[in-house]
Amino acid sequence: MVKAPHGLAGLAVSGSVVVPEAELEERFSRxxxxxxxxxxxxxxxxxxxxxxxxxxxxxxxMRARMLERLRGRLVDGRITVSASEHRTQLANRRAARERLAEILGEAATPAPAQRRATRPTRGSQERRLQAKRSRSELKRGRGRLTE
Known part of the structure; x- marks a missing residue:
């Protein structure tokens, strides 16, 4: 990872992907x-x-996946993160970078493997039906006694 001035470095998105300083744009305001x-x-x-x-x-x-997942946050393909919770500009710069790295990292993770549908086993079906019958008996026993 390449160090930049003031201890700020390129943004690590995932294990192998680092966004260089040149692709990040910072604006400062009050x-x-x-x-x-x-x-x-x-x-x-x-x-x-x-x-x-x-x-x-x-x-x-990865970019296509990130664009799809972040489409609600993007404006013309650009994502903006702001930070103003600290007193110093340097601390806010670090906070903004951490936030952006977290957002991009989450968007870069691949989707989990698709679940394959399986049929319930005969034993599990029988256990479920037996539990329903015993529950029904329990509730029926709570009814009013008629004499």
Missing amino acids: SSGPGGQGVNTTDSRVELTFDLATSSSIPEP
Whole structure:
């Protein structure tokens, strides 16, 4: 993994896929979160944007799967994550990267194997019916006594 300034590195999406720094776009603005008087003068809020649709660092089958799963979050093929919960810009940059890596990692995981339908065994069917009969008897026994 390549280190970038301030300890920030390329974004690890999965075990073999890393998004390089050049494909990430950061914007900074004034945060409404904690920071006291400094919140009015410091651009500590971070918006991290990644263009998933045109990225060359993500293999095509994985990109198609990610685009499908994230279609509700994408705007023109781009995903944006913002962070403003920390007082410092660097901490917000790290938080935004962690969040984006988590979102992309979840979208990149392959779908679980399709379940093959099986028929219930004769024994399981008989046990189920016997349990239903005994439950029915129990409830019938709770009825009013007639004399």
